[in-house]
Amino acid sequence: MGSMVISGGTDGIGRAVALAHLERGGEAAVIGRDAAKGAAFLEAAAALGAAGRAHFVRADLSLVAGTRAAIEEIRGIFTKVDALVLCARHYRSTRRVTAEGFEHTFALYYLSRFVLTHEMADLLDAADAPVVLNVAGVPGAGADAVDWNDLQGERGYHGMRALAQAGRLTDLLGIASAQDRVSAKARYVLLFPGVVATSFSGEYDAATAAEVEALRAGATPVDEAIVPILDVLEHPPAEPLSAFDAGRRIDVDTPAFDVGPARRLHAETVRLLSPLASAEPGVSPAKLRRLLDRPVFATVATVQPDGSPHQSVVWVTRDGDDVLFAVAVGSRKGRNLRRDPRVSVLLTPPEAPYTYAAVHGTAAMRADGGDALRDALAVKYTGMTYAEHNRDAAARHGEVAMAVVRVTPERVVGRL
Known part of the structure; x- marks a missing residue:
């Protein structure tokens, strides 16, 4: 059944999905901030005979630092992640700013999912057929809900509007992640479970609390609502991006799923996260290996005959x-x-552009295996062989002899 990580997994849909996965023989790590709820989850898992396969990671996902700490703890539990299920959200009637300066709904509902999706990409790629499931609002709905001039509700905050906008942002996260292959292998699924009788985690004013109670009265029981979710997790669509509304497949080839706004959001998110770079001076071998396992572009610098650099x-x-x-x-x-085998290879994580690793060494070239390596790299970065990705390359350039370049690090500098 594989390993599953669930954010917001100590309550509601996330908890139910985790327990169902454990009951089917899988292993699950749930992330939440409430120690009592975490203990209750572990007790429920033990009652299923799954005590050794259930894990609780305590973290405040409204903080980027808390999310990153959770990821590091998960790395101590799993060497691969078959499914990442993103459920964490919390309603607030009044605007609250986190210690890192982000509006709380934006931080918990959207930013935590961005960080988990990007910074666990290597764990996903270590699995055979990973899936990222984003549980949010109706995919594609509210395409005009994003106020690009006020992503964090600084002007005229309203809890429902903040929740709707953050839900749309998570849609855009999935669209960009699938398009840009944040994980080389993962399929990204956007899913609205319908109105479900969860705890409706939040802090409500009186009027909103009354509306929530009315919704709860006619809501689908959690055990029923997770049936299509479990089905998607066990049998995800083959396409890089898919979307569902309470079990009904939604067409993603519409303007609501256009990659333009998704790319715009990605750039803005990178800008917002830049001051919170996770790095400390220096590059650990483990972090460098994880970066190299991702489809991250590298800049190679060699020495020209006149001594100038070529990149x-x-x-x-x-x-x-x-x-x-x-x-x-x-x-x-x-x-x-x-002529001169001295070389440097510079890598920068796209989600943290102020961090980098520069690998300096001496290159060894080998004539055999070049075509196979080019194909393997094409699959890693595009999901297709080189010929499939670049069909007219042979016609333009003829048969090009490829070589394998191996760089053994002699010195690694940077900040990751």
């Missing part, structure tokens, strides 16, 4: 701690490396 962007992978990339034998980069 190009490449796909990379690793063999142990060695960095591998493919190069056309007759290219400028290939000729430079044959």
Whole structure:
């Protein structure tokens, strides 16, 4: 059944999905901030005979630091994640700002999902067929709900509007993640479960509390609501992005799922998170390996005949701690490396552009295996072989001989 991580997993839909997964023989780690709810979850898991397969990670997901701490704890539990289920949200009738300066609904409902999706990508890619399930509002609905000039409700805050906007932002997160292949393998699923009889976690004013009670009266029981969720988790669609409304498939080839707003949100999120870079000076081997396992573009610098630098962007992978990339034998980069094998490889996580790792070393080139490596890299970065990804390349350039470049790190500097 595999390993599952659930944010907001100590209550409501997240808890029910986790327990059902455990009952079916899987392993689950739930993230939540309430220690008592975490203990109750572990007791329920033990009653199912799953005590050794259930984990509670206590964290405040409204804080980026708390989310990152949860990820580090999860790394101590799992070496791969087959399913990441994003459920955490909390209603607030009055605006509250976190210690990191973000509006609470924006931080918990959207930012935590962004950080989990991006910074667990290597754990997802370690699984055979991972899936990221985003539980939110009706996918594609409220495409005009985003106020790009006021993403955090600084002007005229209203709890329902903040919740609706954050839900739409999580849609855009899924769209961008699928399009840009944050995880090389993961399928991204956007799912609205319908109105479900959960605890409706939140802090409500009197009028909103009355509305919530009216909703709860006609809501679907949790055990019924999770049936289509479990089905999607066990049998996710093959497409990189899919969407469901209470079990009904939604067409994602519509303007509501256009990648333009998703890319805009990604850029804004990167800007907002930049001051909170997770890095400390230095690059640990483990962090560098995790970065190299992701489809992150690298800039390779070689030495020109006149001593000036030559730079190009490449796909990379690793063999142990060695960095591998493919190069056309007759290219400028290939000729430079044959004459002078000194090289540097610069990597920057797209979600944290103020962090980086620069690998300095000596390149060793090997003629055999270049085509196979290029294909493997194409699959990692695009999900297709090189010929499928670039169908007219052979027609334009003819048969290009490829070589494998192996860079054994001699010095690694940076901040990750």
